[in-house]
């Protein structure tokens with residue numbers, strides 16, 4: 514990956530001084546949560562098809578887990594009350610029980626040969642592991658007396674029938690599927706699939722691989738956002754690339770607003786004469802919740818409503834578009850689905866001193882490089898953020914938050930870091 518000239522200033526991010534007229538990052542995130550309605554409607558899915566979907570109601574265990582007391586080891590089931598004195602204990606083996614068998618009976622001074630997972634014989638209350646037992650002519654002998662419950666997995670010790678095992682709003686992961694399978698849950702109710710439209714604007718754009726005439730560039734945001742948005746529970750039902758034309762944009766936004774839950778646009782959201790998105794939403798939309806955030810990159814990011822559809826206007830610069838989706842797009846998707854989980858966050862320190870211009874929070878692609886003397890993760894980042902550059906994204910493990918008021922970031926400061934979930 515090429516090293517960038519640290520002194521070059523071609524980004525445009527710092528064109529307006531400070532943050533006049535911009536909404537703070539926290540306020541913008543609060544508006545995303547407050548102004549996003551929960552989508553109506555649920556799907557009922559087999560648990561094996563529910564990965565990544567969001568529970569619309571709590572899930573309860575249908576059974577006790579385990580459903581019956583069973584042995585945690587291969588060994589010999591005993592009744593502790595039979596075993597008195599210092600030992601050794603000498604007991605006849607009167608039965609044999611394996612996983613899947615119906616429970617045996619232990620109703621006399623004896624032992625039952627038992628295997629891991631087999632139901633504990635009625636009357637037995639402990640299992641002696643076979644490593645501590647010698648067996649000769651059907652007689653088991655062991656020296657150490659077991660305590661009541663030794664090597665026994667009690668019925669319901671993991672989960673009890675009726676227990677809430679997963680809360681509403683949980684985004685289902687592989688571990689949740691394990692818990693539901695154990696609890697005898699076959700199907701779950703999850704929020705219905707979101708319908709998202711992706712509209713990439715810019716007269717300069719061509720599809721990657723297509724011959725680019727002078728003045729044209731490859732569309733980065735289209736393929737990048739398709740990959741970022743494509744999650745279980747979300748369908749991109751419309752995607753289009755259109756030129757900078759106010760009339761066409763208005764018509765397209767109006768059409769899409771009746772068909773989807775969320776319209777995501779990129780480009781054309783800043784202050785230039787060819788930037789039509791805000792004007793289009795002001796003309797045909799119902800609300801503009803914010804237009805511009807004290808954030809770098811991503812300053813022009815905007816959020817509003819057109820009819821029943823939400824609109825997220827991401828900037829054209831690819832790094833700004835990426836950060837805008839990471840912060841606001843994911844928050845809006847979570848709110849539409851009623852997801853209660855919070856994005857993962859780490860506290861790190863920078864392995865190198867960094868400079869930052871006060872006024873806007875900055876989210877700079879950064880790489881995890883090791884640990885400091887206190888065991889805290891350390892990161893390195895480029896000396897500046899260039900929102901038009903794409904290559905720093907591939908090198909990064911996450912986004913490092915440089916607080917808006919800080920001008921110097923030194924290696925002793927604690928910083929927030931948002932790790933990427935995908936590899």
Ligand SMILES: Nc1nc2c(c(=O)[nH]1)N[C@H]1C(S)=C(S)[C@@H](COP(=O)(O)OP(=O)(O)OC[C@H]3O[C@@H](n4cnc5c(N)ncnc54)[C@H](O)[C@@H]3O)O[C@H]1N2
Pocket residue numbers: 525526527528529713714715717718730731732733734735779780781782783784785788810811812813827828829830831833900901
């Ligand atoms: N006078 C000012 N100019 C700019 C300001 C400002 O405050 N005052 N803000 C700058 C910031 S910050 C950003 S970010 C950009 C965002 O502008 P837009 O959202 O209107 O985006 P465009 O002007 O359409 O494009 C910006 C840039 O990105 C390239 N681009 C656009 N779409 C794509 C795509 N799909 N794939 C790859 N590259 C794309 C486009 O060609 C431009 O170079 O505005 C600054 N200007």
Ligand code: MOO
Pocket residue numbers: 524525526527808809810811812813828830832833900901
């Ligand atoms: O270049 Mo701008 O700050 O949004 O990304």
